[in-house]
Amino acid sequence: MDFENKYQQAPEPKYECLLFDLDDTLYPLSSGLSALITKNIQEYMLHKLHIEESKVPELCLSLYKDYGTTMAGLKALGYNFDYDDCHGFVHGTLPYDILKPDPVLRHLLQSLPIRKCIFTNADKAHAARALARLGLEDCFDGIVCFETLNPTDKSTASPDEKDSNLTCLQTRSVSRDEASLIGACSDGVNAEVMLPNTPVVCKPFEEAFEQAFKILNINPQRTVFFDDSVRNLQTGKQLGLGTVLVGTAHRTKGVDYALESIHNIREALPELWEADKNSESVKYSGEVAIETSVEA
Numbered sequence: 449m450d451f452e453n454k455y456q457q458a459p460e461p462k463y464e465c466l467l468f469d470l471d472d473t474l475y476p477l478s479s480g481l482s483a484l485i486t487k488n489i490q491e492y493m494l495h496k497l498h499i500e501e502s503k504v505p506e507l508c509l510s511l512y513k514d515y516g517t518t519m520a521g522l523k524a525l526g527y528n529f530d531y532d533d534c535h536g537f538v539h540g541t542l543p544y545d546i547l548k549p550d551p552v553l554r555h556l557l558q559s560l561p562i563r564k565c566i567f568t569n570a571d572k573a574h575a576a577r578a579l580a581r582l583g584l585e586d587c588f589d590g591i592v593c594f595e596t597l598n599p600t601d602k603s604t605a606s607p608d609e610k611d612s613n614l615t616c617l618q619t620r621s622v623s624r625d626e627a628s629l630i631g632a633c634s635d636g637v638n639a640e641v642m643l644p645n646t647p648v649v650c651k652p653f654e655e656a657f658e659q660a661f662k663i664l665n666i667n668p669q670r671t672v673f674f675d676d677s678v679r680n681l682q683t684g685k686q687l688g689l690g691t692v693l694v695g696t697a698h699r700t701k702g703v704d705y706a707l708e709s710i711h712n713i714r715e716a717l718p719e720l721w722e723a724d725k726n727s728e729s730v731k732y733s734g735e736v737a738i739e740t741s742v743e744a
Contacts, residue, residue: 462719463671463672463690463719465666465672466560466720467567467664468564468588469566469567469568469651469673469675469680470570470575470579471485471568471676472676472694473674474550474578474582474710475550475578476709477676480546481578485538485542486508488538488541488542489508492538493507493508493518496534497522511525515643516569519534520646521646524646531571535571539573542574542577544581547581549581550582550583552711553711554584557584557588559721561721563666564587564588564589565591566579566588566590566593567592567651567660567664567673568591568592569650569651570593571595572594592663594650596659596660596663597649597656597660651677651680657684657687668684669688672689672690672720673691674694674710675693676694676695678702678703681693681702682701684702685702685704686702691704693705693707694709695709696708
């Protein structure tokens with residue numbers, strides 16, 4: 449046997465990148481931070497945008513469901529506000545100290561022999577603060593956030609510029625007033641209406657995923673995506689990502705794995721650690737082959 453053939457080649461790992469959502473994925477919904485974020489969003493709608501108080505809760509939820517973020521929905525309705533002002537209002541007063549360091553997750557992430565990135569709709573300041581509180585700020589190789597996908601505020605653009613930057617989100621039509629939108633959302637997926645477009649690029653829409661793939665230089669066919677949103681995961685699945693729902697053990701359409709907690713990664717996906725095992729196996733086999741050859 450040829451000497452070189454005595455060395456086994458390590459099989460190519462199935463995955464080369466892990467893509468993580470941030471909020472309610474890297475920390476649990478039970479932390480209470482997301483509830484406070486929702487409260488602040490509603491306060492912004494009430495006090496900054498002067499939306500009628502009785503409409504705020506339902507409109508906030510409807511826009512989130514249809515557009516991925518309430519902000520994206522508000523822009524679709526024609527509200528003209530500064531993104532940074534909104535993010536500062538919503539996240540600026542959050543009690544980040546309710547998030548505690550997570551040494552278990554830190555160890556899991558650091559033990560994974562695979563590139564790891566974050567893909568969040570949140571702004572960069574919020575992402576940085578949350579990761580720092582969790583003790584995970586140095587565990588990721590890249591972050592795609594709101595500013596990454598929306599590098600300039602298009603709210604002051606001319607009508608022509610706005611039209612050229614619109615993200616096509618739905619194939620339904622509805623007038624741009626809050627009452628009509630709430631009615632359209634509550635009618636469900638069979639409603640024969642079209643929601644207005646938004647200039648905001650964000651999950652769960654394909655343009656956001658495609659931009660993230662390009663920015664992070666990742667191959668979706670060899671990437672696993674972790675998120676607490678089924679809708680985000682379903683878009684990711686359509687684009688070739690492996691998908692993991694975090695926060696429940698109940699699987700649904702478009703979800704490959706479902707984890708009660710992000711801490712359960714190793715139990716559900718032990719193959720993510722196989723790259724190191726294969727490397728060690730090849731090294732060991734090679735050493736044995738050399739020793740056998742010498743003895744012969």
